[in-house]
Amino acid sequence: MRTRSVIVLATTGLFLGAVTACSSDTAKTAPEVRVSEKSTASTAAQDSPSRPLDLGTGAHWSDTDYDGSHISGTTTALVYTQPVNVELPDEAADFENPTWAVLEVKVCADARSTTVLVAQDPWALGFPDDTRLNAPLLSGGGVPKPEYPTGDGGRVTAGTCLRGKITFSLEHGKRPDTIIYAPEGRDPVEWVVPKT
Secondary structure: OOOOOOOEEOOOOOEEEEOOOOOOOOOOOOOOOOOOOOOOOOOOEEOOOOOOEOOOOEEEEEEEOOOOOEEEEEEEEEEEEOOOOOOOOHHHOOOOOEEEEEEEEEEEEOOOOOOEEEOOOOEEEEOOOOOEEEOOOEEEOOOOOOEOOOOOOEEEOOOOEEEEEEEEEEEOOOOOOEEEEOOOOOOOEEEEOOOO
16 A cells, blocks of 8 residues: 555645654654553553454453553444545545445543553454555545544543544455454454445
């Protein structure tokens, strides 16, 4: 997949931004930000199922953050919709004849957790041929709302949740069979994509 690093501005007021900076899921956080979904603990515990979950079922995880504090929560893939109509220019797709899909997800921080940083980066679609399509980090005008944060944009404080949509472009005629959540330092969690 090619990386989007430009902002497309159309005269119709359509704005599409792609964030190419490292997010909290793939790099250490800045000194002023104490916590992230990524962990440095080698003894991370995650209630990771051995088989893919059904959409709407949460996966609980617990870890130790960079500063030694407790960080935990529940991650859920809620709804997968394909095809969807989006108001994005052709240049926003990675495929010549794209099909658009939207994945709605939610992350909740436990009541005793430090703040959790969330982003689109750890999310991907898995296909029957064992290939994956990473979240494309689309945001801005034309993207279905509420959009899930790109980059370091989403902070979930103790006892709260953040829900949003991730927009994917797929090759026409292709449909994933799993949704994958794989933050660095933790075992991936998968959900089954229902057949059409």
